[in-house]
Amino acid sequence: MSRSPFDHEPAIAAATEIPPGRYPEFDALNMYEAVMRAFIGKWPLDPSIVDGLLAAPAGMAVAKTPDIFTHETLADSLGIHPTFSETLNAGGATYGFMAQRAAWAVSNGLAKAVLCIGAGKFPKVGGGGGEAMARMVSHPDFEFIYGSFIPALYALSARRHMHEYGTTREQLASVAVSSRDWALLHPDALMRSKGPITIADVINSRPIAEPFNLLDCSIPCDGGAAFIVARGEIARSITAQPAYLLGAGEYHDHGPVSQARDFTSMGARESARRAFQGAGLKPADVHVAEIYDAFTMNPIMFLEETGLVPAGRGGAFFLEGRGAPGGSLPVNTYGGLLSFGHTGDASGMSMIIEGALQVMGLGGERQIADADIALVHSYGNMMSEHSTLILGRKP
Amino acid sequence: MKPKPLPHVGPFTRPYWDAARESRFMLQRCRRCRQAIYYPRPWCPHCWSTELEWMPACGRGQVITYSVIHEPPSEAFVSEVPYILAVARLEEGPQMMANVLGIEPARMRVGLPVRIVFEERSGGFRVPQFAPAEEST
Numbered sequence A: 001m002s003r004s005p006f007d008h009e010p011a012i013a014a015a016t017e018i019p020p021g022r023y024p025e026f027d028a029l030n031m032y033e034a035v036m037r038a039f040i041g042k043w044p045l046d047p048s049i050v051d052g053l054l055a056a057p058a059g060m061a062v063a064k065t066p067d068i069f070t071h072e073t074l075a076d077s078l079g080i081h082p083t084f085s086e087t088l089n090a091g092g093a094t095y096g097f098m099a100q101r102a103a104w105a106v107s108n109g110l111a112k113a114v115l116c117i118g119a120g121k122f123p124k125v126g127g128g129g130g131e132a133m134a135r136m137v138s139h140p141d142f143e144f145i146y147g148s149f150i151p152a153l154y155a156l157s158a159r160r161h162m163h164e165y166g167t168t169r170e171q172l173a174s175v176a177v178s179s180r181d182w183a184l185l186h187p188d189a190l191m192r193s194k195g196p197i198t199i200a201d202v203i204n205s206r207p208i209a210e211p212f213n214l215l216d217c218s219i220p221c222d223g224g225a226a227f228i229v230a231r232g233e234i235a236r237s238i239t240a241q242p243a244y245l246l247g248a249g250e251y252h253d254h255g256p257v258s259q260a261r262d263f264t265s266m267g268a269r270e271s272a273r274r275a276f277q278g279a280g281l282k283p284a285d286v287h288v289a290e291i292y293d294a295f296t297m298n299p300i301m302f303l304e305e306t307g308l309v310p311a312g313r314g315g316a317f318f319l320e321g322r323g324a325p326g327g328s329l330p331v332n333t334y335g336g337l338l339s340f341g342h343t344g345d346a347s348g349m350s351m352i353i354e355g356a357l358q359v360m361g362l363g364g365e366r367q368i369a370d371a372d373i374a375l376v377h378s379y380g381n382m383m384s385e386h387s388t389l390i391l392g393r394k395p
Numbered sequence B: 001m002k003p004k005p006l007p008h009v010g011p012f013t014r015p016y017w018d019a020a021r022e023s024r025f026m027l028q029r030c031r032r033c034r035q036a037i038y039y040p041r042p043w044c045p046h047c048w049s050t051e052l053e054w055m056p057a058c059g060r061g062q063v064i065t066y067s068v069i070h071e072p073p074s075e076a077f078v079s080e081v082p083y084i085l086a087v088a089r090l091e092e093g094p095q096m097m098a099n100v101l102g103i104e105p106a107r108m109r110v111g112l113p114v115r116i117v118f119e120e121r122s123g124g125f126r127v128p129q130f131a132p133a134e135e136s137t
């Protein structure tokens, strides 16, 4: 049986993501307001129970001056006075770190119910947006000057994985196919209306940065989500089946990707080891995995690093359909950033929301029958900082 | 056409860029633990000594991984595509990113030996780049 490292049974008691898409009239704060409006419209929440609030800097990916006081802006607007609150940023890992910090705050008695929120926009890749993002994640003097570009920086891992393990172009493409099949089951997934895709569709799409073509890349959009981590008894008063935080691991590896110590193992191994150790669980106990997937390479590498699939076998895993609907270990059951949508600075929310919804039994058409234990992995910057969460149905 | 980006030259990187202007490739070395360091910085990441020295590097390395870029990230690279972004391990130890110049993309491979060459940029800058080391042409 599992043994949580946390006291007071911290659990995700409520989780809502707004439909990904373009919200042209919404500025950065309006995106947060849209998320919060949807969240409190959906869940029966008494404001007086919420004594924690974690937010990300609003406008991080698009504004010249992101709001580094988002937590205060929101607390005032919501009329709450938290005992535990901050604005924090770790790129895509921001929200995994929020869940972990919220669980520790609940465990240590700093707060009883912590609202975690993020909303974002993915800048238009043409017209300078891609360049601005490349500058943000590259060393400005020793990478950016070489025409570094986000797809190419990820491609460095893919190429090395192909070299070391014989991972094939088709195997990479099969990740996009698997994610699209899941997206067809999610009412809000951006690519649902586009129908299924084949490996040939992926390989024949426009080349971007070898080995990636267009369909190996996630779909830029706007969006956001919120969740609450609360003490067990509060969580159970909000929902019949909360998603208990059983383990959480954090690890920070390299900075600029050129300094990665191993291009096929970026730091997820250590965050996952810590998460499993805390939970008293092992990879074989996991029923569903939600893995940050900016590109098709990511789920292959992080399934291997988290121990869910042996090193070098991630490509075959997807090609055999084992992560797809009906497969032995469902992966990215909402369509992933590849087919649900990549909401820019809020993207690290999507896999947490889906992992929680699966454990809570709220996955609708795409619900996994036995989602007792979910693993959620997210990372920030160029796969530099890692968050692994393990969620479960029993505290 | 928009020129390619230039580095910010600061107090801790100036020797590197000044040497590059004269087509010399320099690395930092720690006086205490003797390890070579790239990218330049005011301390040794291995032992936190602040006693560093500049040394001429041999300028040879081997490609760890690479990508052939087809979609330019900005206007400055439109005329470059397809171009190669690579990370190589330098013979002195550290890893470094640069473009590999003067090779057909189809001939790129992990393990390719490279040598440092210099690319002229605006304002008299010269930027260290990789070129295949086995070619004599």
Ligand SMILES: [Zn+2]
Pocket (backbone or CB within 6 Å): B030, B031, B032, B033, B034, B035, B044, B045, B046, B047, B048, B049
């Ligand atoms: Zn040293």
